[in-house]
Amino acid sequence: MIMAAWEVEQVPHAMTLSDKGKKVLLWLGFSVVFALGPLFINFLLVRGEPQFELSKLYDHGELFLISAALCADAVGRLFNHKGGPSFFVIVCMIAVVSLLFTSTVEYGMVAKDVYTGHPIDPAIAGDSLEQFIATVLAGLGAVLTEE
Numbered sequence: 642m643i644m645a646a647w648e649v650e651q652v653p654h655a656m657t658l659s660d661k662g663k664k665v666l667l668w669l670g671f672s673v674v675f676a677l678g679p680l681f682i683n684f685l686l687v688r689g690e691p692q693f694e695l696s697k698l699y700d701h702g703e704l705f706l707i708s709a710a711l712c713a714d715a716v717g718r719l720f721n722h723k724g725g726p727s728f729f730v731i732v733c734m735i736a737v738v739s740l741l742f743t744s745t746v747e748y749g750m751v752a753k754d755v756y757t758g759h760p761i762d763p764a765i766a767g768d769s770l771e772q773f774i775a776t777v778l779a780g781l782g783a784v785l786t787e788e
Contacts, residue, residue, distance in 0.1 A: 661785060668784045672714060673777055676707045696767070700760035704769035705748035708776040712741035715776075715783035722786055733782040740776050747772070 683698045690697075715737040722730055747768065751761045760766075 664787070665781065665784055668780070672711060672780070676710060679703050679707075696763060697760070699769055700763070700766045701755050702748050702751050702761055702766075702769060704773040705744045705751075708744040708769070708772050709741055709748070711776050711780045712737050712744065715780040716741065718783040718787045724786075727786075729782070730786050733779060733786060736775075736779045737783060740772065740779055744769075744772050744776070 680698050680703060683703075687693060687697045716734070719730060719734045719737065724730070747765065751765055754761050761769075
């Protein structure tokens with residue numbers, strides 16, 4: 642193809658480690674930390690109680706909803722992945738879709754308690770915390786695979 646002297650051919654930019662680091666920090670800051678905003682409001686509401694427990698921050702299933710939203714974001718990132726399907730992308734997609742399914746189902750199971758104002762079972766609240774941590778790790782994998 643003939644190009645004029647002032648035209649520059651656009652070469653795809655390969656992501657450097659610092660570019661990926663910026664992407665991860667932006668994702669952690671704007672997706673994960675801001676998604677935890679409702680829990681911060683809960684902290685402001687319950688911190689003055691004489692029997693303050695950390696589990697009171699997430700005993701209404703909020704972490705299941707946050708996990709579902711972060712998983713949906715990760716699925717979109719993985720579908721938007723420009724490279725071919727690698728082993729890491731496939732494993733990450735399976736993990737994210739299964740976490741999306743389980744967080745949606747588990748929230749659906751406790752929704753009756755949530756809507757009536759009762760806290761969920763402490764064991765299920767612990768499950769929601771584990772689900773959230775697993776979602777952050779899977780979402781981190783999705784961000785790292787994105788180019």
